[in-house]
Structures are given as structure tokens and as C-alpha cells.
Amino acid sequence: MLLNNVGEHIYLPGDVINSKIQTVCDGETVRLGPGLSKHNTDVTVSKAGSLCFGPPNTFWIDCHQKRYIPCKGENVIGVISGKQGDYYKVDIGSSDQALLNFLSFEGASKRNRPNLSPGDVVFGKLAIANKHMEPEMTCVDVNGKANGMGLVDDKYGILFQTSLNLARKLLSPDCILLPELGSRLAFEVIVGLNGKIALFCKSSAQTITLMKLINESEYLSNEQMLDVLKGMFL
Amino acid sequence: MPLREPTLSNLENNFIVNAVCDNRRYDGRRITDARDTQITLGLDYGCCTVSLGETKVMAQVAVEMERPKESRPSEGSLHIHVEMSTLASGNFDASKPGELGIEIQRILERSIILSRCLDLEELCIRVGERSWAVHLYIHVLCYDGNILDCASIAAITSLKHFRRPDITVEGKTVLVHSIEERNPLPLTMHHMPFCTTMAFFKDSKQLLVDPTRIEEKVMDGKLIISINNHKEVCCMQICGQVHISKPQILHSTDVAYLKSKELSEFVKNVLTDDLKYKQNGEKEQQVSLLCKRNLHVKENLMCNQHKKENLLVEIVNPITTTENFASELKKAPEWLTKHDSKTVSVGEGLINSWGKVGSSFFKSIKKPELPNLESNSEDENDSDEEIITLNQTS
Amino acid sequence: MLLSTLSEMKCKQNVLKSTDGSVEFSQGDTVVLVGAYGPADCKESKQDVKEAIVEVNFRPKIGIPGIAEKYLEQFVKGVCESCIQRSLHPRTTFSIIVQVIQDRGSLLSCAINGTSMALQDAGISMKFMPVAVTVALKHKEEVSMETDCGTEDYDVIFSPSLEEEEKAFANLTLVFDSVKSELVSTYASGPMTSFQYQQCLMSAKNVSKSIVQFFRDSVSKKLAADVL
Numbered sequence: 001m002l003l004n005n006v007g008e009h010i011y012l013p014g015d016v017i018n019s020k021i022q023t024v025c026d027g028e029t030v031r032l033g034p035g036l037s038k039h040n041t042d043v044t045v046s047k048a049g050s051l052c053f054g055p056p057n058t059f060w061i062d063c064h065q066k067r068y069i070p071c072k073g074e075n076v077i078g079v080i081s082g083k084q085g086d087y088y089k090v091d092i093g094s095s096d097q098a099l100l101n102f103l104s105f106e107g108a109s110k111r112n113r114p115n116l117s118p119g120d121v122v123f124g125k126l127a128i129a130n131k132h133m134e135p136e137m138t139c140v141d142v143n144g145k146a147n148g149m150g151l152v153d154d155k156y157g158i159l160f161q162t163s164l165n166l167a168r169k170l171l172s173p174d175c176i177l178l179p180e181l182g183s184r185l186a187f188e189v190i191v192g193l194n195g196k197i198a199l200f201c202k203s204s205a206q207t208i209t210l211m212k213l214i215n216e217s218e219y220l221s222n223e224q225m226l227d228v229l230k231g232m233f234l
Numbered sequence: 235m236p237l238r239e240p241t242l243s244n245l246e247n248n249f250i251v252n253a254v255c256d257n258r259r260y261d262g263r264r265i266t267d268a269r270d271t272q273i274t275l276g277l278d279y280g281c282c283t284v285s286l287g288e289t290k291v292m293a294q295v296a297v298e299m300e301r302p303k304e305s306r307p308s309e310g311s312l313h314i315h316v317e318m319s320t321l322a323s324g325n326f327d328a329s330k331p332g333e334l335g336i337e338i339q340r341i342l343e344r345s346i347i348l349s350r351c352l353d354l355e356e357l358c359i360r361v362g363e364r365s366w367a368v369h370l371y372i373h374v375l376c377y378d379g380n381i382l383d384c385a386s387i388a389a390i391t392s393l394k395h396f397r398r399p400d401i402t403v404e405g406k407t408v409l410v411h412s413i414e415e416r417n418p419l420p421l422t423m424h425h426m427p428f429c430t431t432m433a434f435f436k437d438s439k440q441l442l443v444d445p446t447r448i449e450e451k452v453m454d455g456k457l458i459i460s461i462n463n464h465k466e467v468c469c470m471q472i473c474g475q476v477h478i479s480k481p482q483i484l485h486s487t488d489v490a491y492l493k494s495k496e497l498s499e500f501v502k503n504v505l506t507d508d509l510k511y512k513q514n515g516e517k518e519q520q521v522s523l524l525c526k527r528n529l530h531v532k533e534n535l536m537c538n539q540h541k542k543e544n545l546l547v548e549i550v551n552p553i554t555t556t557e558n559f560a561s562e563l564k565k566a567p568e569w570l571t572k573h574d575s576k577t578v579s580v581g582e583g584l585i586n587s588w589g590k591v592g593s594s595f596f597k598s599i600k601k602p603e604l605p606n607l608e609s610n611s612e613d614e615n616d617s618d619e620e621i622i623t624l625n626q627t628s
Numbered sequence: 629m630l631l632s633t634l635s636e637m638k639c640k641q642n643v644l645k646s647t648d649g650s651v652e653f654s655q656g657d658t659v660v661l662v663g664a665y666g667p668a669d670c671k672e673s674k675q676d677v678k679e680a681i682v683e684v685n686f687r688p689k690i691g692i693p694g695i696a697e698k699y700l701e702q703f704v705k706g707v708c709e710s711c712i713q714r715s716l717h718p719r720t721t722f723s724i725i726v727q728v729i730q731d732r733g734s735l736l737s738c739a740i741n742g743t744s745m746a747l748q749d750a751g752i753s754m755k756f757m758p759v760a761v762t763v764a765l766k767h768k769e770e771v772s773m774e775t776d777c778g779t780e781d782y783d784v785i786f787s788p789s790l791e792e793e794e795k796a797f798a799n800l801t802l803v804f805d806s807v808k809s810e811l812v813s814t815y816a817s818g819p820m821t822s823f824q825y826q827q828c829l830m831s832a833k834n835v836s837k838s839i840v841q842f843f844r845d846s847v848s849k850k851l852a853a854d855v856l
Contacts, residue, residue, distance in 0.1 A: 010848040012840070013711075013748070014756035014807035035753070037713075046713060046753040048847045064850065065751030067648040067666065069717075081241040091241040095667045095720040119244040131718055158249040158260065161240075164751075198245065204253040208262050237668045237723070276730045277657055281689070283729070288645040292729065294689045319687055321663040321725040323646050328685055328725075371690060373727065375661060376644040 011045040011061065018043055025057050033060025065164045068093040068194035070129035077152070077159070077192030078137065080120045088116060093161070093194045096134045100124065104138040106146035114151070121152040121159055121198060123190050152190060157200040158207055164195045166218045176222050181210070184233050237324035242451050250452045254435045254442065261287075261446065266489060268383070268444040271500070273391055275508050279418065280396030284388040287446065288378035293388035294371045295396040299408075302358065302365040310357025310365040314342050314372065316385070322377040335374075338382050341471060342372070345427050345460035346389060349468035353422035359401060359408055366398060368421065379446035382458060386429040391501050395508070396421055425462040426498045427469070430490035432457045438476040443489060457483070459490040463498040634761075634835055635734070635787040637741075639846045641749045647725075649750025653742030655787055657732035662742040664750040666722035674721075679714035685725045686739070700736060707740055707760075707803055707813050713753040722752065733789040734762035736801045736815060741839065744806075748847065756805035758812055759839045761832040764788035764796035765824055784828060786835060800828050804836040806843070 011017065021030055021043055032038065035047035036059055045051075049063030068076070070092070078090035078098055088100040100122065105114045116122070128136040139149040152159075169175050170191050178189065187210060188200040197214065201207040213232075217225055250260055257265055269287030276282070280295030302309060316339040318326045326332060331339065346352070357366040370393065372385050397418035402409045433445035433453040445453060455474020461467050467487065472478065478486075635656030644650035647663035654660075667680055674681060684705040686697040693701075704726065712722060724746065726739045740760035747754060764785040785792050793799055798818030805812050811829070820828075 010844060010851060012757055012806055012844055012847065013754035014805065016807075037753075044755075046755070047751055048748040048757075048843075049751075050851055062851075063751045064642070064749065065648075067668070067750065069667065079241040079243040091238075093240065095669045095717070097238075119242065119247065121243045121245050131716065152245070154245075155248065156252075157245050159243045159245040204249065204256055204258055207249070208253070208258065208260055211260070212262055237665060237721070276659070277732070278689075278730055281730070290644065292689075292727075296690045317687070319725055319727065320665075320685060320723060321644065321647065321650075321661070321687075321727055324665055324668065324723075328687075369690070373687070373689070375727065376646050378645055 010048070010050055012048050013046050015045045016042045017045060017051065017059075020051065021059060024053060028057055031058040033058055035061025035063060062165065062168075066195065067095075068164060070094045070096075070098070070126055070135035071193075072126055072129040074126050074129075074193040075123065075149075076126060076137070076194040077121060077123050077190060077196040077198055078194075079159070080116050080118050080122060082118055088122075090122060090137055092135070092137070092192075093196065094135065098126070098135040098137045100137045100139070104140055105150060106140050106144065116151060122150065123152050123192065123198070124149045152198050154188070154200045156202070156204065156207065157188075157198055158211060159196060159198045160211055160215075162195050162197055162215060163218065164193070166214075167191050167193055167195045167197065169218070170197075170214070174222075177214070177217050177225050180226065180229055181213075184229070185210075236320070236327045239323075239325040242448070246448055247452050250449060251435060254440050259442065260448070263444075265441065266443045268493060269446075271387065271497070273387070273501070273504050275391075275395060275504065280392045282388055282391045282395060283375070284384050284391065285376075286380060286384040286387075286444065288376055289380055289384045290374075290376040291381065291384045291388045292373040292375055293385070293392035294373070295392045296369045296371070297366045297396075297398045298369070299359070299364055300367040302362060306354075307362035308358045309354040310367060311354065312347050312352055312368045312370065314339055314346065314370045314389070316342070316372045316374070318374050322374040322381075326374075326377070334381070337473075338372075338385055341382060341429065341458060341460070341469060342385060342389060345386060345429055345469040346370075346393075349425075349427050349460070349462075351423055351425050351427055351462070351468075352393065353424060356422050359403060360406075363406075364408060368393075368396075368398075377447060379448070379450045380431050380444050382429050383431055383444060386427070386460065387497060387501070390423075390426050390428065391504070393421055394423060394426075394501065394505055425464060425466070426494075426501065427460045427462045428490075428494040428497045429458055429460045429469075430486075430493050432459075432486050432489070434474075434476045434478065438478055438482070441482070441486065443493070457486055459487055461487065461490045461494045463495050465491050633786065634838070637839070637842055639745055639842075641745065641846065641850050647746075647750070649746045649748070649752070651742050651745040651749055652729070653738060653745055654730075655734055655738040655741065656789070657730060658735055658738045659729040660735070660739050660742045661727040661729050662739070662746040663725045663727075664722065664743070664746040664752065665724075666750060666752055667717035667720035668723060670719060670721040675719045677718055680712070680717040680720045680722055682708045682712065682714070682722045683724065684708065684743075685723070687725065687727045689728050689731070700739070703736070703813065703815055704739060704743055707758045708743065708747070710812055711744075711754045711756055711758050711805070712747065713755055716753050731790070733791070733793050734787045734801075736760065737762040737787070740801075740803055745843065745846065748843070749850075756807045757840070757843060758803050759806055759836040759843070760801055760803045761835050761839070762787055763800045763802065763828045763832055764792050765798040765800070765818070765820055765828070766792060766796040782824070784831065786832075798824070800825070800832075802829060802832045802836075804833060806836075806840045809833050809836050 035045060035049060037044055037046055045061055047061050047063045049061040052060050052062050076092045078092040080088050081091045081097060082089045086102050090098040090100050092098045102108060102113050108114055122139060124137040124139040126135050127138040139146060141147045170178055190198040199207055199210055201210060253260055272285045274283040283292045316331055316335045318331050318335040320326055320328050359365055370389055372389060374381055397420055399418050400411045400416040433442040433449055433456045435453055438454060442449060455476030457478060458471045459467060460469035638654040640652040642650060643652050644663055648665050650663040652661050682705055684701045686693060686701040688697055708724060724743055737760035740758055744757045748757060766783045766785055768781050768783055788796060798820040801815040802811060803813040804810060
């Protein structure tokens with residue numbers, strides 16, 4: 001995912017951006033991402049934010065949002081809230097709770113069921129997500145391997161909620177915060193695209209400081225982040 | 235309609251409990267630190283918004299006249315209403331206050347009304363006949379733990395800030411003067427009780443001041459102390475599963491007293507500053523901060539103000555654009571059913587048959603003889619009235 | 629050409645932690661706090677399989693919400709239903725809460741502009757942003773000789789104060805869409821001629837464009853630091 005801003009322009013819902021798209025991809029097929037939709041021959045914006053372009057032909061609107069809307073294939077962190085038949089109910093912050101099958105764990109079978117209780121934190125991928133159905137999560141990849149997904153269990157960790165754009169920003173290769181921090185400090189972090197972040201450090205003091213830093217980085221540019229980091233680790 | 239409450243994870247739960255054991259809190263505060271307190275006063279008398287960290291409460295005071303109670307004929311009354319709107323938290327129901335709302339209302343009533351901090355006798359107008367009833371509305375705007383402390387600051391500030399209209403009593407008539415006519419009067423307050431909430435962890439061994447929402451979910455129980463700046467305890471309550479020893483209660487009272495002293499100074503300063511502002515004729519909403527530990531960058535970015543130059547508005551005279559408008563009218567009527575050059579109707583109703591028949595139609599029908607119409611001779615001559623009566627009968 | 633002034637606007641976004649989107653919007657001395665949730669969960673009995681439902685809660689400062697508030701709620705709800713792309717999120721709720729902080733006139737237009745910004749702050753998909761303007765028509769107290777249009781014996785006041793609203797013979801709140809500045813909804817009280825209505829409509833249409841520009845500035849100010 002590349003974040004190249006097409007100009008410094010901010011769009012409001014209802015704006016038509018045909019000409020903007022034509023200047024970048026004239027006569028080509030384009031892919032419209034979140035916040036953009038096609039009405040007749042016009043491409044209209046439906047969310048207020050800045051227009052982004054990812055080569056070769058993808059456009060989307062980057063906007064501030066707190067509420068998660070499930071999308072297939074996204075990695076999310078959820079909290080188990082209960083059981084329903086063969087499924088766990090997982091709170092991922094969206095309007096409907098996600099379903100997680102007992103068998104969607106590595107090595108799970110009818111006999112060997114995972115033992116999770118309400119309040120446990122799981123990291124997984126959304127296998128089914130559309131507007132008419134409850135989203136379904138899975139903690140295995142296509143080969144049936146966990147691949148880093150599954151129960152998140154660590155004694156010194158914390159889970160906290162941030163805005164969705166901060167989560168996207170942290171995960172984007174352009175953001176230097178996590179790599180820079182990693183070169184100075186040993187810690188483990190899981191960022192879910194639903195804005196939930198699980199953070200594990202050696203001590204609670206470190207965890208608290210890092211959590212504060214991540215929360216404040218939402219409104220900092222790369223250069224400002226470097227300055228802050230330099231001030232912290234003299 | 236209330237929304238689902240987010241589920242608390244074990245990670246958060248364990249982390250907070252473990253951090254508290256190390257004398258740490260997940261938001262970086264110390265054990266006895268309260269969050270930043272901010273008071274914003276508006277133009278209205280008796281209205282203030284108080285925020286304690288992310289928790290936000292608005293209070294508004296209003297008065298009305300009523301008949302005093304039979305049992306206390308020479309006193310006015312004070313009523314507290316707590317409104318927990320869905321704004322504060324998705325899972326609050328706007329129509330009912332819920333357990334939390336009732337708890338806050340009861341403790342505020344005990345702390346403010348039963349401690350007799352407001353002089354109710356002064357509110358009496360005529361013994362046994364008329365008195366002022368003071369209503370204190372508490373609107374919870376954002377819930378991030380410890381609504382009670384925030385609400386008690388808001389309640390006291392707004393009561394102190396409020397001015398009631400002046401009155402003159404002449405015999406049995408009561409004359410209420412408007413604010414323009416005579417300076418309104420403040421309410422008399424004897425003391426200022428502030429509530430302090432302390433959360434207990436780890437078998438009641440560890441104490442935290444000003445718990446946040448997550449800390450409130452994790453804690454064993456809490457101790458609420460309402461105390462004024464004369465070190466008089468006005469109300470005390472223990473909730474949850476805690477067993478608190480005598481020295482702990484004495485210690486907590488000291489903590490609450492220090493906080494209350496600091497707050498009463500702060501509220502007094504805010505109110506005197508506000509008076510100065512008002513005298514200078516400045517209309518700006520006044521914002522005061524108790525401690526400026528961490529001001530966010532966010533604040534400056536999120537606030538946008540309209541520039542003054544942009545404010546001039548031009549009033550367009552439609553005469554210059556009538557032609558456009560007329561042409562628009564000619565274009566528009568796709569959804570209008572056109573009958574002739576002058577008649578259109580909305581929807582696809584029946585075609586008007588009145589115009590075709592013309593005025594001769596009415597003349598051909600005999601006027602019905604109704605007794606009430608005959609009595610009024612003027613109506614008979616009025617042709618418009620005739621049509622109406624025809625409509626009714628036909 | 630007559631001139632009138634629009635009151636100063638202020639907008640503070642993302643003020644409440646608890647809501648998905650929130651805005652403290654002030655127009656002159658009128659201040660409202662608007663919070664929006666959505667798309668959020670919805671009781672099964674209330675769900676609509678085709679589109680999301682919109683709930684508006686209008687909260688006065690003093691007393692419990694009465695009939696007047698219910699009426700305003702319905703009006704704001706109608707505006708929101710027309711601007712939100714509801715079919716994108718079936719079986720969900722959009723919940724909007726408008727809390728009056730200070731009422732000094734033109735409350736309805738302030739509430740709608742605030743709602744518009746709160747929906748935007750919550751990142752809700754919309755067809756357009758509603759923009760509201762309140763206009764009051766008031767008889768001139770003393771007829772001055774200098775006016776260009778001597779025939780007019782009334783003033784057109786934009787964003788009237790409470791006092792002006794009371795003295796005015798007609799009040800009008802016009803809601804436009806942000807794209808083509810077309811009329812979305814009108815709330816009128818008091819008698820007025822069609823000429824006066826046209827006059828208000830035309831001038832308010834122009835004003836709405838400057839408010840849209842204000843919205844645009846506010847959004848870009850918020851996002852300026854957000855962009856990498």
C-alpha cells in the first residue's frame with residue numbers, strides 16, 4: 001500500500017473527482033477503494049478526507065474513523081464475548097459481533113477443541129464479511145497453519161483502542177514509528193485494522209510509555225516522531 | 235436505543251491490576267493524581283461544562299415559583315436531575331437513568347441538599363404561599379469514569395454562578411423583575427462540598443484517586459467522600475466488595491480534604507475571573523484549566539474558526555433572477571401534472587372539471603335553504619361563501 | 629443590494645471519546661454538541677433488512693424533551709435520512725444526539741450544521757453534506773431614506789438572535805445540499821410572500837456556499853497533520 005497524495009486536496013461527501021482521476025489514469029481501468037463510488041458516469045466521494053492513490057490504478061479516501069466496518073481479508077483483534085453453538089462470538093468493534101468457529105484454529109478437531117473463555121483476546125483474519133451477514137473470523141491460513149494468528153496470551157500486555165486511521169498509519173510501510181522504536185527497544189506489538197492494538201513490553205512502565213507515544217503519534221509527521229524519539233532515548 | 239457495550243478483555247484487566255500493584259496507572263498518572271480539571275462557563279447564568287480528563291459533564295440551574303411544602307412553609311426547595319444521555323456512552327438509555335445515574339443522583343442529593351449548603355430559607359417569598367424551587371440539571375456528556383466527582387464540581391460551580399431574578403412583594407402580588415430591569419441576585423451558599431471517589435484494588439490494600447472507566451470496571455469497590463473546605467464530611471459511601479480499615483478511611487478523608495480545598499479555590503478563581511470578563515463586556519466563553527500537565531496537539535488542530543471577513547452576506551434580489559426562475563419553472567414540472575396553461579397539480583389525480591363547467595355551473599344549482607345561513611344576510615351576498623356551502627352539500 | 633452578516637462559526641471536532649464522531653459547533657453565541665454513532669448494532673425487532681435506520685435525539689438544557697424537541701428531532705432525522713447512504717449498512721442504526729449547550733437563536737441551523745460535521749467526523753458514507761441557514765424577516769423599525777429599494781419595509785436577517793427571531797414576522801430555516809446547493813428541506817413559520825421567500829432562498833443559497841467552504845477548511849485542518 002503506497003500513500004501518495006494526489007495533491008493536497010481535501011474532498012467532502014458529494015464531490016465529483018472525474019477530472020482528478022483522468023489526470024492520473026487517463027483512459028485506463030481504475031479501482032475505487034473506500035469512500036469512493038460510481039454514480040452513472042461520475043466518481044463521487046462519500047467520506048470527508050484526502051484522496052490517496054496506489055499505483056497502478058487504485059484510488060481511495062483516507063478519513064478519520066473510529067467505528068470499524070468489517071472487510072474481507074483484513075486482520076483484526078477481537079475479544080471473545082461468548083459462545084453460540086459451534087462458534088465463539090468475538091467483539092471486533094463492528095455493528096455485528098464476528099463469529100469464530102471452534103475448528104478455525106491450528107490443530108483443532110472435533111475432539112481437540114480450543115479452550116477460550118470470555119475476555120480472551122484473539123488475532124485473526126476475516127473470512128466472510130459483507131453487509132448482509134455477520135462477519136466470520138478465522139485463525140488459520142489456507143494451509144491450516146496459525147501463521148501468527150490465534151489466542152493472544154501474554155502476561156505483561158495491554159489492549160487498547162485507537163482510531164482506524166492510526167492503525168492503518170502504523171501498518172503502512174511509510175510510517176517509521178514502529179521500526180524506529182524497534183531498533184531502540186524490545187517489544188511486541190499486534191495492530192488490528194479494527195483499531196485495536198495489543199502491546200507487550202518487559203515492564204509495565206515501558207508499556208505505558210509506548211501506549212502513550214502510539215496514541216499521540218496520530219497527529220505527528222515522520223520528522224516530528226523522530227524528534228520525539230530522540231528526546232525520549234537520549 | 236442503547237448500543238452494545240464493548241467487552242473488556244482479560245489483557246486490560248490483568249494489566250491494570252498488575253500495574254496498580256507497582257504503584258502505576260495505565261494512563262501514566264500517579265496513584266493520588268486526579269485528571270486535568272477544566273471548567274468552561276457560558277453566557278447563560280448557572281451553566282457550566284466541567285471536564286475531568288475525557289469525562290465531561292454540563293450543569294444548568296433554573297428556578298421556578300412553587301407553593302412551599304406544608305411541612306416546611308418558610309423554605310424553598312432544591313431538586314437535582316441527572317440526565318445520562320446516549321452521548322455519554324453508547325450503552326446508556328436516554329429515557330431512563332439506569333443504576334449508575336440513580337447512584338449519582340442520590341449521592342449528589344445527600345452531598346448538596348442534605349448538607350444544607352444552599353440557604354433554602356432565603357428562597358421563600360411568602361410563607362406558606364410562594365417560594366422558589368431551584369432545579370439543577372446534570373447532563374453527562376462523556377463517560378470515562380468518575381462521573382460523580384465531575385458532576386459535583388459542575389453542580390457547585392453552576393449553583394455559585396447562577397443569578398435568580400429579583401422580585402418585589404406588594405401585599406399578595408409578586409412582581410418579578412427582568413434581568414434588564416434590575417440586577418439579578420446570586421444564591422446564598424454556606425459551604426462548598428466536593429465529592430472525591432477512591433477506587434480500591436487488591437483486597438482493599440491499594441487505593442486510587444479518580445478512577446477511569448476501565449479502572450472502575452476492574453476495581454473491587456470504591457469509597458466516596460464528600461467534604462467541604464472546613465473539613466466537614468458531608469456524605470460518605472462505600473460501594474462494592476471492600477473492607478476498609480479505620481486508618482484507611484482517615485487517610486482517604488485527608489486526601490479528599492486536600493482535593494476539596496484545591497477545588498474550592500479553583501472554582502472561586504474561575505468565578506471571579508468570569509465576573510471580570512463580563513464587566514469588560516467580553517463575550518468569549520471562558521476556559522480554565524486546573525493543571526496543564528499535558529495539553530494535546532490535537533486541541534489546536536481540531537478547532538476551526540470562521541474568519542471574520544467571510545461573514546458578510548449578500549442578499550440577492552430575486553427580481554434580477556426572475557427570468558431564470560421562470561425558465562426553471564418551465565423546465566421543472568416533470569412531477570407536476572399540467573392541466574392547462576394556468577393549472578397544475580401534484581401527483582396524478584383526477585383532472586379538474588370545475589374550470590370547464592365554468593361559473594354557469596354554480597348558478598344552475600339551487601341554493602339550499604339552511605337556517606343558519608338565512609339568519610346571516612351578509613353571507614348570502616358573498617359569492618365565495620356560496621361556493622363553499624355548495625361544496626358541502628353536493 | 630442589501631447586506632447582512634452571518635454570525636461567526638466555530639467547530640471543534642472529535643471532542644468526545646465515547647462517540648464515533650462528535651463536534652462542538654457554534655454559530656455566534658449558539659452552541660450545540662452533536663455526537664454520532666454508526667453504523668452500530670440494532671435490536672432485531674427494529675432492524676430493517678434493506679437499509680440502516682436513523683435515530684435522532686434532541687436534548688434541551690432544561691427539563692425533559694417535549695413536543696417541540698420531538699418536532700426538531702423529526703426534522704433533523706429527515707435531513708439525515710436523505711444524506712446518509714443507508715443502503716450500505718443494512719440492519720444497523722445511526723444514532724445522532726444533539727445536546728443544546730447554549731441557545732441564542734438560529735438553533736435549528738446550528739444543530740443541522742453540527743450534525744453534518746459530526747457525521748463527517750464519524751466517517752459515515754454520505755451522498756452530500758447538509759448545510760443549513762436560518763433567515764428572519766423583520767419589519768423595519770424606522771424607515772430610513774437611504775435604502776436603495778425604498779419599497780421594502782422589512783429587513784432580511786441571517787442567523788438571527790433570539791430577540792430578533794421573536795420580533796420577526798417570519799422565520800425560515802433552509803437546508804441545502806453541499807454539492808449543487810439544492811434545497812433539501814425547509815422549516816418555516818410566519819406569513820411571507822412568495823417574493824420574500826424567493827429572496828431568502830436565493831441569498832441563503834449563496835451563503836450556503838461559504839458555509840461549505842468553512843466545512844472544507846475545518847476538515848482540511850483536521851486532516852492536515854493526519855496525512856503522512
